[in-house]
Amino acid sequence: MLSLVIACLMPLADHNPQRSPLAYATTEPNLPELRYVYERCSPYYGPWNRLADNDAVRYMLWEGQSADGRKWDYNMPNGKEAEPWDGASDARIPLADSIINRNTAILSEAFHRSLLRLDGTEPDDLQMAGQARRALEWMKTSKMLGELRREIELLAQFGMGYGAALMHIDWEREIAFKLYEVTLEELAQLPTASGQPFAELIIDETREDEAVELLTVLYQTYAESKKPSNYTYAIKPISDRRARMAVKQLRNEGRSQVPVPYVCKNKPFVKALKLWEDVFVPPEITDVQSARVIFVRTWYTEAELVATATAEGWDEDFTEKVKQFKGHYSTWRWKGSNTLTGIPTFEYMRDQDGELIEILTAYCKQVDDDGIAGWYRTIFHAELCSKQNGLFGLHGLLPHWHGKAPFVEWRFETNTRQMLLSRGIPYVTATWQRAIKVQVDAVTDRTSYNVLPSIIVPQNANLRFGPAYQIYVPRPDQAPRFMDAPGGNGVQESFALVQHIQKQCDDYYGRRRGDEPPEESIAIMQRLVRSFLTSCSEMMQQVMQLMLQYLPPEEIERITSTPFQKLDPVDVAEMFDFMLGFDIQEINPDFMSKKLDALTAKVLPGDVAGVIDRAKLTKMMIAAIDPMWLGALGQDKVGAEQAKFQQVQNDFISMFQGNPPRLIQDDPTAQMELQFAQQIFASNPVYLKAVQQPSMPEHEIFKAHVEEWFKNRNFNVDQMINNPQIGKLGVNPNAKRAA
Numbered sequence: 114m115l116s117l118v119i120a121c122l123m124p125l126a127d128h129n130p131q132r133s134p135l136a137y138a139t140t141e142p143n144l145p146e147l148r149y150v151y152e153r154c155s156p157y158y159g160p161w162n163r164l165a166d167n168d169a170v171r172y173m174l175w176e177g178q179s180a181d182g183r184k185w186d187y188n189m190p191n192g193k194e195a196e197p198w199d200g201a202s203d204a205r206i207p208l209a210d211s212i213i214n215r216n217t218a219i220l221s222e223a224f225h226r227s228l229l230r231l232d233g234t235e236p237d238d239l240q241m242a243g244q245a246r247r248a249l250e251w252m253k254t255s256k257m258l259g260e261l262r263r264e265i266e267l268l269a270q271f272g273m274g275y276g277a278a279l280m281h282i283d284w285e286r287e288i289a290f291k292l293y294e295v296t297l298e299e300l301a302q303l304p305t306a307s308g309q310p311f312a313e314l315i316i317d318e319t320r321e322d323e324a325v326e327l328l329t330v331l332y333q334t335y336a337e338s339k340k341p342s343n344y345t346y347a348i349k350p351i352s353d354r355r356a357r358m359a360v361k362q363l364r365n366e367g368r369s370q371v372p373v374p375y376v377c378k379n380k381p382f383v384k385a386l387k388l389w390e391d392v393f394v395p396p397e398i399t400d401v402q403s404a405r406v407i408f409v410r411t412w413y414t415e416a417e418l419v420a421t422a423t424a425e426g427w428d429e430d431f432t433e434k435v436k437q438f439k440g441h442y443s444t445w446r447w448k449g450s451n452t453l454t455g456i457p458t459f460e461y462m463r464d465q466d467g468e469l470i471e472i473l474t475a476y477c478k479q480v481d482d483d484g485i486a487g488w489y490r491t492i493f494h495a496e497l498c499s500k501q502n503g504l505f506g507l508h509g510l511l512p513h514w515h516g517k518a519p520f521v522e523w524r525f526e527t528n529t530r531q532m533l534l535s536r537g538i539p540y541v542t543a544t545w546q547r548a549i550k551v552q553v554d555a556v557t558d559r560t561s562y563n564v565l566p567s568i569i570v571p572q573n574a575n576l577r578f579g580p581a582y583q584i585y586v587p588r589p590d591q592a593p594r595f596m597d598a599p600g601g602n603g604v605q606e607s608f609a610l611v612q613h614i615q616k617q618c619d620d621y622y623g624r625r626r627g628d629e630p631p632e633e634s635i636a637i638m639q640r641l642v643r644s645f646l647t648s649c650s651e652m653m654q655q656v657m658q659l660m661l662q663y664l665p666p667e668e669i670e671r672i673t674s675t676p677f678q679k680l681d682p683v684d685v686a687e688m689f690d691f692m693l694g695f696d697i698q699e700i701n702p703d704f705m706s707k708k709l710d711a712l713t714a715k716v717l718p719g720d721v722a723g724v725i726d727r728a729k730l731t732k733m734m735i736a737a738i739d740p741m742w743l744g745a746l747g748q749d750k751v752g753a754e755q756a757k758f759q760q761v762q763n764d765f766i767s768m769f770q771g772n773p774p775r776l777i778q779d780d781p782t783a784q785m786e787l788q789f790a791q792q793i794f795a796s797n798p799v800y801l802k803a804v805q806q807p808s809m810p811e812h813e814i815f816k817a818h819v820e821e822w823f824k825n826r827n828f829n830v831d832q833m834i835n836n837p838q839i840g841k842l843g844v845n846p847n848a849k850r851a852a
Contacts, residue, residue, distance in 0.1 A: 135406055138479040142491040142508045147475050148498035151408055154393035155445045157457035158533050164389045167275055170539035170546060171213065173205040202557035208546040209539040212622055216538075216641065217269040223642045224265050224649050227695040229253070247673045249657050256380060257656075267385035268523060269645065276535035277524045279386040279401060280648070281409065282655040284513075284663050287378035288424055292370040293335075297363050315363050325356045332356070336373055348374060349423075379663070381656045386520075388533075399530045401520040407476045412469040415439065427492065427506035434504055435494050440467025443495055461496060472506070476518055487511065488518050515658040523648035541621070545614050552607040559604060646693040653693065757782060761789040764822065765800060769815050774822040783829035790823070 134146045156164045169175065176190045184195035184203045195201055229250060253261060264280065271278035300311045314324040329351055336348045351371065362369035386392035386409065393408040394401075401407060413421065415436060422432040441463050475491045492506035513519065524535040619626050623637025660669070764775050777783060794801055803812040804819055 133405070135477050136479060138481045138487070138489055138510070140508075142475070142489075142493065142505055144493060144498040144503040144505060147406070147477075147491065147493065148495055150395060150406055151393065151443075151473065151475075151495060152459040153395055154389075154408060155396075155457045155459070156389035157445060157447065158396050163275060163533075167537050167539040170543045171209045171274060173207065173210075178203065197558065202554040202561075204550055204553045204557065206546050206550045206553060208549060208618065209542045212538050212542065212618070212624075213270060213273045215624070216273055216622075217266055219638065220269040220642060220645045221262070221266045223646060223695040224693065225262070227646055227649075227693040229653065230692045230694065244669070244673045245657055245661070248660060248669055249653060251672050252381065252656060252660065253653070257383070260383060264383050264385045265649070267387075268648075271385055271387045272523045272645075273525050273538050275388050276526070276537040276540070277388060277522060277532050279388070279392050279407075280521045280523070280652050281382075281384045281386055281392075281519060282521065282652055282659070283382045283519050284659045285378055285380055285382035286376060286663075288374050289377035290372035290374055293373045294368060294370050295359075295363070296368045298367070300363070315360055318364070321357070321360060324360045325353065328356045328360060329353075332371060332373075381659050383652065383656070392520075394532070396531075396533055398532050400532065401518050401522045403478075404518065405478055407518065407520060409474045409476070410443075411472050411474065413472055414468060415470065418470055418472070422506065425507060428504065431494075431497070431504040431506045434497060435470060435472070435506075438494060438496055439470050440464045441496065442467075442471050476511075476520075478518070487516065488513075513659065514662045515655060517655065519655070521648050521651045521655070523645060527644070538622075542618060545618055548614055549611050552611050556604055556607045642695060646695060650693045754785070757785055758789045758792075761786050762793055765790070765793055765797075765819075768818040768822065769800065769803070771811060771814055772818075774818045774825070776821075776825045777829055779832065780829050783826045787823070787826050787830070790826075 134143045135150065156162055177184060177188045177195070179185055179188050182203055182205065184199070184201045186195050186199045189195055229246060268278050268280050297312055297315065300315070311324070311327060314320050314327065317324075332351045333348060355372070359369040359371055384391075388394070391410060393410070394404060395406065398404045418432065418436070421427070422429075441461050443459065444462055445457050445459055447457055471494070473493055473495060475493065477489050477491065478486060479489050480486050488511045489509065490511055491508045494504075497504045511519065522532060524532060525537060526535050528534070616626070618624070619634075623634040623641070625631055625634045768774055777786075780786075794804075800815075800819075804816045807813045807816050
């Protein structure tokens with residue numbers, strides 16, 4: 114319950130609009146300037162509340178609502194009476210909500226069904242691009258699947274609900290401790306600086322301090338040896354209390370357990386951010402990469418705050434001081450009677466029962482003394498921004514090699530350069546939704562009144578109307594009777610108006626109508642999908658760049674099953690171009706079936722020049738049927754060729770041992786197997802001699818099996834590739850012609 118408003122409008126006399134103090138990197142942050150810019154990030158951009166007003170339309174919120182969808186006098190604000198009568202219809206029309214949820218389903222499905230393409234900027238990048246693609250697909254379909262399902266949907270929801278949204282991309286590392294058991298026997302032979310065995314120091318109670326000091330050194334050495342090859346986090350020394358306890362346990366029991374740190378989480382982190390709730394930007398922002406500052410708000414419990422501060426090395430005074438602001442939160446409100454004449458003001462409020470602590474992180478694009486630009490991160494609290502007690506948690510250059518802001522924005526519409534001028538669906542559909550509500554309420558009320566009109570009763574006059582209302586008139590001799598219901602055909606007019614409004618809405622947002630050609634709606638939805646996937650492509654590019662920087666090479670080799678060469682910052686920043694692609698019509702299974710049939714029946718047989726990459730085509734067909742199958746069944750072209758080469762090699766090993774050949778039927782890889790067989794014979798003189806000059810019965814058997822194997826593959830090539838072309842051209846286009 115809100116109970117106290119805290120006056121926190123500190124004078125910011127140091128702000129000078131003629132200079133930009135946040136443009137230059139300093140050893141300590143300019144906290145008053147950060148506070149000033151943060152105050153300007155108001156949700157009241159224009160004469161309306163971007164957050165509350167959009168939510169009111171989408172979630173159908175207004176004063177006087179009741180759970181049964183009717184207006185009642187006792188719910189009306191300021192003692193007003195319900196109109197047109199007590200108990201009249203008060204329908205909720207989820208027009209904006211239904212459009213957002215429908216489009217969210219389409220955009221989420223488009224992301225998860227999209228195919229990832231990585232193109233190297235240099236010819237030598239192609240092999241590396243293949244490895245990167247395999248690693249990124251593993252992240253997308255396995256390691257981060259649950260996280261991406263949630264955050265991609267939230268990105269779509271926020272973007273369409275408020276006009277724009279941001280995705281935060283970072284690297285997440287978490288240190289945990291596991292108990293490692295040591296015994297006195299294991300430590301018995303370890304020497305000390307004096308040459309005396311370590312075990313003797315432990316047993317001798319008078320030399321306990323020396324044993325504790327040596328155990329601390331051994332602990333530090335062991336913990337350092339367990340760090341990943343590319344991880345440079347600082348190992349926190351074991352406490353004197355814990356080391357002394359271990360020494361005593363070793364002396365008395367011969368064994369002890371010591372907590373050793375290890376990396377329990379080391380992966381990319383993505384989080385969709387809601388404007389004016391999770392993330393705040395200045396009103397003049399055009400895109401996140403050129404923004405001068407971006408603020409992210411995070412809520413911590415006290416335990417989470419202490420753990421995060423310890424892991425990231427926050428300033429201890431700041432961590433202790435900020436605990437007193439538990440339950441405080443920054444907000445903006447109108448100072449005045451209404452939003453047209455009032456002024457939005459920034460203030461801090463307090464929830465007396467609140468347990469969360471608000472922490473702000475500012476990401477500023479700044480230049481250092483050499484004029485080199487970079488993104489600097491500052492962790493602070495807006496109530497600790499005066500020069501007298503200006504405390505901050507952390508400040509420094511972001512270590513990411515890609516050199517970008519760790520954000521990607523997505524706008525629902527791009528009608529101007531300023532990001533905050535992008536309108537959300539509730540803003541555009543508000544009047545349509547209200548108009549439909551008026552008609553629905555009118556039809557419902559008309560039906561109620563027609564079923565049971567007001568009743569004329571002889572008594573004192575009372576002119577409030579409604580179903581079964583008694584209208585008293587000064588004629589005591591007149592018997593009660595029903596009033597005549599209003600005339601006219603208002604119901605049909607209401608239905609016609611609702612249909613007209615829905616058609617306008619369908620045309621605007623590209624919702625398919627059965628009585629109209631689909632081309633226009635497909636174009637509108639394809640534009641929306643392409644815009645969304647472009648932002649998602651930028652997100653996945655940052656994810657890949659962080660993987661190449663922070664994952665150990667051996668981890669990437671395990672994911673891709675191929676050797677990986679560690680890259681430098683320039684390689685990571687410039688090597689790959691990313692793109693996610695999806696055709697909106699692929700959601701329609703009938704369309705996809707016809708599309709694939711046309712490709713395989715008409716295009717593929719005529720590809721005599723080998724323009725089509727059959728490995729990529731196979732992956733695309735698997736993804737079209739079920740994207741989840743691609744992770745289980747699909748492999749990249751290099752991996753597929755390696756598997757096929759190994760299979761052919763095993764065929765010849767088996768035939769050389771006297772086993773019959775493995776025969777195939779209607780196999781499109783027959784030509785590839787023939788090429789691999791030629792390579793195997795060229796590099797194996799034993800096989801070649803056994804076929805050309807058989808000197809033993811076993812060689813005769815091997816020769817017969819090899820001839821049968823080659824005959825079978827050549828027959829498959831003729832059936833799958835040559836014969837269809839001979840039937841069309843009258844000649845074999847693949848046959849060699851004499852000069």
